[in-house]
Structure formats: structure tokens, C-alpha cells
Amino acid sequence: MISIEEYKIVESLEEAYKLNQSRSNQIIGGMCWVKMQNKSVHTAIDMSNLGLDTIEEFDDCFKIGAMTTLRALETNERIMEFFGNGISESLCHIVGVQFRNCATVGASVFMRFPFSDVVTALLALDAQVQLHQKGIVSLEDFAKMPFDRDILTHIILKKQNIKMKYLSLRNSYTDFPVLAVAVSQTENGVQACVGARPQRAELVKDQGNILANGITKETAKEFAEFAANALSFGTNPRGSAEYRKHLCKVLVCRGLLALNGDDENEN
Amino acid sequence: MRIKMNLNGKPLESDASADMVLLDFLREHECYSVKRGCETSNCGLCTVLVDDKPILSCSYPLARANGKSVTTLEGLQDEAKEFGGFMADEGAEQCGFCSPGFIMNVLAMVNEFENPTDSEILNFLSGNMCRCTGYEGQLRAIKKYLAFKGAEK
């Protein structure tokens, strides 16, 4: 269990940032994961008073505050209208409603957990993150960055003509995914994001223009094959590398066909 | 650290250590209905309402509850008896250890959904583990309770 010397509900981002520069301090998101760490924290930094728990809609984007709970994102109607039920689908398996009422989107994204459903989904939506110091960075870049002491304040979803489908395979319904897949059709083409490999989620783009002439059963299969070969997979108790690669082919293919409106193949 | 909250309708002020989670504070304040079944936020036994939202009190920093309104089953005795009666009529409480957290989440669900479908019920409550009942009796109780509440309206 984590032990905490002081608990500070900060008044400003600047205060949070300053406190966060000390290695012995730590930002607390939903506390669901953090409390399981076996470590001593001097000051726990709580940003729940900074108004970061809302999803704001602008002309060109949605800004999801870092302290927005998973549940708030899951049930946000405007997000659903805009991006379909993919985000919801990526969240609804996570433990339970009470957990998702605690866990925050910001912490989930910042931690870049390899098993993360939500990072997989957001990557496929070309999300950006807003960092207190570094400003706006694409989630794709952020996902590859090492951990530092900057603060993630928002996740930005640009309004674009985008469709996304989310599929995962779990050994039981509320378990971590054995593999998580989000495929999307954006203004820049089709891409697949594959998470829980069990490494961090990664995007595969259609560089070979396999789908240039549209998604068919054949091209979907070909692209899925391409994606499975482009990515690396690992083994953990939930599944072997080999099985994950197999799943990648199945789920990416199904996702693509689902994008095409061929919904009967959705998982 | 000084904590002020409204617990089950009454103002409460107390000292607590900085790393206390809400669950331990509630048990210290004689809300024994709040149970801990795991350390990894997976079982749902510790469910309470903070500002009417169901949360896991095992994971909720006590400091964050400052100034908020916290409700446990101790504060919802009439509702517990009413819904619990339907559970008892199914024999679906069994060992009862998960019942308080489960009932808290059922009451939260009823606040959120007018007429939940079976699938909505199962999804909303999927984070409430129960090892005794196999869940079917709980579902029967919920459906009978909803029908009863619907008829009342």
C-alpha cells in the first residue's frame, strides 16, 4: 500500500506543477491504481479543484479535462454522437461503474498502461494531449515519450470526419484485454491501433494503400495481416505472443468490416 | 488533516491521516456496512455514494471527500429494508457480506435509469462481485423491486 505524508488539494496548475517537480511527490488521479503501489509519497497532489473534471465542446474540438472520470467520458452523449460508441465500448469493460466513477481519463492516458483500453481508443481517434509545460502533443508521440514531471491537463479530440470501432478479447468480461483493437477511418485514411500486446498501444497506418480502393473482405484481411506483421507481440499469463498475433488479424479484420457498416461481424 | 463532510445527512468533522481512504474512515465512524473484499478495486463491496455517485471507498482519498456528502447503507435504512426485502424473499443475500455494497449500487442504478433492461442492469452492476449466489437471485430481486416501484408510481 502507498503511504502519503501530506495531501494537497492544489489551487492552481502552477502549484501542482511546482510540487510535481519533486520526485517524492505524486499526482493522484482516481487513486485506483496509485494506491496499489508500494511506495512512500511525501505530498500527494490532488487537482480535483481545478475544474479539470469536465468535457468541453468547442467548434473544432472536444477538450476532456484530465480529472474527468472514465464513467463521465463513457456516458458523454456529445462524444458518442460525434465518435460513435467506440469510446464507450473501450471503457465499459473496465472493472465496474464505481471504479469508472473514480478512475480519471488523465491518469489513464498519462500512465500509458500497456493494457489500457482508453489509450488504444484515443490513439485511433488521433487524440492530442495538452501538457502544462510542453503544450499540445499528439497522443501518438506522447505514447512513446518517457515519463517526466510535466502535467497532463487535457485530452483533445479534434472534430473531424472520423469513424472508429473498438474490439477486444478478454478471458472474462471485466478482465484486462488479451488484445485491444481500435480501427478508424479518418480524413487521412484508415488506421488500426492495437493495445495490450501486451506492450503499449501502437498505431498501424495503411502505408501500403491496401485499403485505398475501399474495405472489402479481402482487403480487410490483407490489412489485418499487414498490421499483425508490423507489430510485435509478447506473452504474459493472459495470452501468448502467437495467440495475440492471431487475435490481431481477427479483430482488425472485423473492425474494418464493421467500419464499413458490416456490423454483423462486430465482436 | 482536518476533514469536514456530511455523512449520512449529518455534518461531521474529524482528524485523519493524509493517506487514509474513505473506507477506513467510514468504518472508524461506525459505518460497518462498508466492507473490504480486495485491495485492487475489483470487488465492489466498499461501494458508497459521494455526492450521490457510487464510488469505491477503498480507492477514494478521504481528503477528496472534504466538503462532500457521503452516504452509506447506514444512511439509507428505509431503502435498504425495502429493496433488501426483495433480496430476502429470493434468498439472494446468502452470506450477506457483499450485500451492502451491492445494494448501494442498485440504489445508484435506480437513480440513473428509469427502467433498466436486463443488460443495463448486468452492466451497471458488473463491478459488484458475489461468490455465493451466482447473481441470478439478485437479478430476480431487482426485477421484482423495479416492478414494485413502477407500480407504486
Add this chain to the structure above:
Amino acid sequence: MRIVNTSVRKKDAMALVTGQPVYTDDIAPKNCLIVKVLRSPHAHAIIKEIKTSDAKNLYGVECVLTYNDVPQKRFTMAGQTYPEFSPYDRYILEDRVRFVGDAVAVVAAKDEKTAEKALKLIKVEYEVLKPVLDFRTAKDNQTIVHPEEDWKALVEVGGDRKRNLCASGVETNGDLDSIMSNCDVIVSETYHTKAVQQSMMETFRTFTYYDTYGRLNIVSSTQVPFHVRRILSNALDIPKSQIRVLKPRIGGGFGAKQTVVSEVYPAIVTMLTKKPAKIVYTREESLIASSPRHEMEVKVRIGADCSGKIKAIEINTLSNTGAFGEHGPTTVGLSGHKSIPLYTANCEAFRFSYDVVYTNHMSAGAYRGYGATQGQFALESAVNQLASRLNIDPVKIREMNMVRQGMIMPAYYNEPNNSCTLDKCLETAKKNIGWDEKYPCRDMGNGKVRSVGIAMSMQGSGISNVDKGSVTIKLNDDGFYSMNIGATDMGTGCDTVLAQMVAETMECDLDNVVVYGVDTDTSPYDTGSYASSTTYITGTAAVHASNELKQRILDVASTKLNVPESDLVFDGKVIRSIDNKKEITLKDIANEDMCGNNAVLEVTSSNFSPVSPPPFMVGAVEIEVDKETGHVEVINYEAVVDCGTTINPNLARVQTEGGIVQGIGMALFEDIIYDNKGNLFGTSFMQYKIPSRLDMGKVNVSFESSYEPTGPFGAKSIGEVVINTPAPAIAHAVYNATGVWHRELPITPEKVIRGMIDLEN
């Protein structure tokens, strides 16, 4: 019947659903020392040195105990009655640790934080030894788990610690080899089931204190209060008369709490410090250092003629008891004794042999089903395979071979099958699942296939000639009865079920019977709630006690009314003479009993049974297999049960539903994975996943009640039989969907895919 066979509410129901503080940790004194156990990081090691001074010097630490501080007397934590079958093979603390999680030291401190801090300050130097981790290599391994000279078996069960054998044996009936060799078909396969966890919601917990009389009081979440008393007396080396055990409400057990997992630690702390002490196991401790199911490898050979008549059955079981022998010698027996008898009809010979081995895993224990689950997964799967081989409907092959009412069961201690509607259970399950339309499978398109599978099961009702239950019933003023029992309601509802039997017999309202239990000082002796015994064994005692008390009430009335007893009628409230001329109320008898007489309107009855009538059931499942991902979705589970008369149909139904869902978890995803150093992967509910309400499909329960002549109101047991069918039924359905037999649990999506790929190649 007025009250028996009705679904009354459990007597404790409203207290539970309103969240009253009735469990162990809710009622523990606030000043208890908090007890924590330092656990071994090694699967097998000798403690060379252990330094506790830093921990002891920490403010708020009351004591730090090591192997130097505990009695050097071996005992077992298995909560079993005399004669104890589990070997005496452990100390409270020892200089040898035998699994990752084994106890190294015990700390007691003023609060949890201090205790945790103290644990970190204990410095241990280990000499790490080579562990035995694969139970298939345990027998005659160079590593001996129990090299100690003072290892002791109280009952000869074929154990030999020098060979890592906890028990072994063989039983034969008929000339197996010659009958087998004359069979047209032989199915011979090996099945592997793992050490799955009971995962009751309330972890192990106990608090202890000295009372006014200087006796050690133990309040514990246990299924076996009387065994706790004996085991603590052995472990602490103090007389049993110095120990009192109380059981409050229990947050589930399923057999886990038939082992004395947590009690010894606070007990020794209190004994040495004289202060109240409490231990509450974390979920992690409950998963790494507890009492799970015995991992078993079961080899089955079935011989049949070409018409499908099963002539010969051979079962060989290898059971992994882990580091200690708790329940090792006894669980293994059920893998044969409760599987082979299912096919009594044409069976001319059987052989059942077994080895139970020590390894460096945590000790196994008692988990619902108790070996029957493992044996039936194997035999039922093999019978399904036989049906497939002979191209006979698996329902039909069972109709041909199943045990039926009136048969003698040679593989079940030659007991007669006096009450059995297994045939009806099969018929109903077949009808309810829609077998004829759905067997074996239907292609749903999109790579998805729906299929069905089936399995039968039996268990026992108590342990014949061993289990003893007792009930005391007392008439109190105004005419209410108090019933005191030694059986432990762990959520199953036995307090209520037994009260229903008393109310039925005494012809009174259920509210007129109050229940109390368990306190080893005052409750009548009961072996405890396990082995599916309470309804059948203790229930019969409740009926006997009620009848006897009724007799005594009539005696008193006879004297008071001056009417011969034979001319009196008791309707529950009033005792009247047949001619209606004289009467006295029960209330008056009860109140007048309070003064000026020597009558004892209190009866204790005990009961054991020379037989253990099996409850039976059939489980039929419909699943949908995604042949591209391997995902198995349970659509519908039809459970049809013969538990004799259902004393409380609701509670019997919920028992069944709960057992089925536990069985589904075991079949599909509850997995036990150790690394090559003996570390368990599933140390939390995050990694050891039990079924949520989304994982189980629809469970539908029906009863086909027989009438058991030796049971109370015709009842048999229900608690365990219900967990056994899901694994074989689901494995069968997966075969019917994919053509692959899965002989190792759990059947994860990856295994389904691998099986299909292997089949293609």
C-alpha cells in the same frame, strides 16, 4: 407440510441486507493488537538467521514471534473430526519454509501501519533450497518437502514423507483387467484440474482475547468451531478446556474455512501477550496462503461394449496437497468414490488408485466438491468421449448406464441407492435445454457456433459413520423455543433451514423458534458445516430433538391435566384431551415450568448416519463459441437437481445457481499459474478473475425431488453437488462446437484456438 418445503426468508436476512455489524471484524474490540504475518519469498528455504530487534524496538510493536517462540509440536490445520486423516506436519512457525507465502514471523502492533513497518524491519537470511513445483515429479523426488522426524500420521493412509507421499491407496472390485480386456471399446485419457480458489468475499479473519476466567476466546470466521478448539489446543499446546471458540456471521466459506487458516496467529499473540489481538487476511494472503482446491491429474479408463454398456472403469488420481497435508488423504477419495458410482448399472469391475503428493505450493484444502469435482470432470468427459466414439447420443449412453434408485453401489461403500431421480433429472435437463434440436451444434454464421454439452453429478450427504450433528431445543417462558446448534451457517441458511424443521415438528410459527450458534462452550457438538452434512445430519438431529421435546411437553401436560398421554393432542399452541374436555396452553406449560418443578423442557439430540445418501444432478449447457477468437460464451445453463425434499426451495435454488457459476469460473477462466520459482500469478482479484454477472449467461434451476428415507423430511444435501457439472458439460459443448476435447482447465480462448489449429494440422 406447513413450513418445510416453503421459501421463508433467512432469519438473518434483514440484518444482512441492512448492513448490520455482525461479522468478525465488525465486532472486534477496538483495542485489539493488529497481527501481521511475514511471508516467505521463496518456495523452499531454510531460515539461517532471523533478526527481529529493529522491529521489536519500533514504537507500538508488542511482539515479534519467530520459530523460536512457538511450541515445537506438529499439528494439522485441517478441520476434520476424529480420527483425523490429515497428517500432523506443521508448526505455527518453523525454520523451514515450504511455499511462497509460508509464515516466517508474526508481528503484533498497536495499528496496521506500525505492524506493516515492523514487517519490513525483520531481517531474514535464507538458505534457498530446490523446490518441488511440478506435482508429477514429486513422488520420490530428491527434494523432500517434509524431512522432519516428528512428522506424524494419526491414521494409516499410505503416506510416506520420505517419498513426498501424503497418502496413497488402491481399491479394486471385480476382475478389472480381464473385463477391460474383453471390452469392445476403451477410452483412456488424462485430465488436469487446478488449485482454484474459493474466493469467498470475506477473507480469513479472527480475533482473540482472554476472558474473565482466564480462558482464551477465539472469535473466528470458521466453518468448524469445534475443530478450531482442538487444533488450537494442539498448536498452542494448551488444554482444550482453556479455549472457547465463537462463530459470528460468516462472509462465505465454500470449504476454505474448513481449514484453520488464520486462527493460530492472533491466538498465540494473545496467549503470549495476554492482550486482545486480531488478524484480517488481505485478499492477497487469502489467495497465496490459504486452502484452495487440490490440483489433480486424473487418468480414466472406461471399457464398454459396442452397444455402449460401460463394463469397467479405472481411475488413477494424482493429487497435489501442496506444502502441507490438509485434507490431502480425504479429498482424493472422492475423485473415485463419487464418480465411478454414477455408472453403476452395467459396471462389472472398477479400480481406483491414488497418490497424494507434497510439493512446494501452498497447502490445498477443502473446496466445495472436495475431489468429486475433479474426478467427475474426468469421468464425465471420458463418458462423453465414449459416446462420441460409439456415435451414441451422450444422453442415451447415460440412460443406459446411470445409477438408478434401488441399485447397490459397489464403488460407494456398497451403499444402496435409496432415493434417486437422476433419470428424471436427465430427462428434464434434456428437455429444458432443447437437446434434440440443439445437439451437437448449429452454425450461427460469422464464425460463431452454438453447441450443447451435458454432465451428471453426485455428492454425499455428510460423511457416513463419521459426521455428527447435535441440536439443543429448549422451551422458554411464554412458549417460544430456542435452538442451539453447533453447525455453522456461512450464508447458506442452515440456521433457518434447521429452524424450519423444528417449527414444522413443533407445529409452530418459524418466529417462535430462535436460533443460536456457535459457541463451543454452550453449543452441542457438531463436526461442523462441511461435507454437505448440515441439512441431512444436523437436520435429523433437529427433528429428533423436536420430537423428544414434544414428548416431554406432553408428559408435563399429562400430569397437569391428569389425562394419559395417549389421549392428548398437541397442535402447537394447545394440548387438548381427545374428548376436548381438558386443555392447557403451551404458554401456560412454559410459564409454570419456571417454578416449583423438576421437569427439564430442554432436549439435546445428536445424529450420525451409517449412510451418506447422494444428491444427484444433471447440468446441460448451451454455449456459443467464436471459432475465430476462441471466446466461449455461456448462453444458458440448465441445472436439474435431486436433493431429496427441498427444505427451503429458494435457498436450494440459490445454492445451485451459486455453485453453477463457481463451476463456470473454474471451467473457463479461473486459472492458477505459477512461475518457475513457485510464485503465484493470481495474487489479487485483478489477476485471479472470478465470474462477474456478465460471465455466466442464464442459469435455470429445476428440482426433481426424490424422497430420502433416512433424511429429515426426505431431504438430502445440496451444497456441493452443484459445482461439479459445469466443467465437464462446458468441455463437452466446446468439443461439440470445435471437435476438440479439452482435458485441462480452464478452457481459455487461447486453448480453444490452439486446439482447433492442432486439429487442422
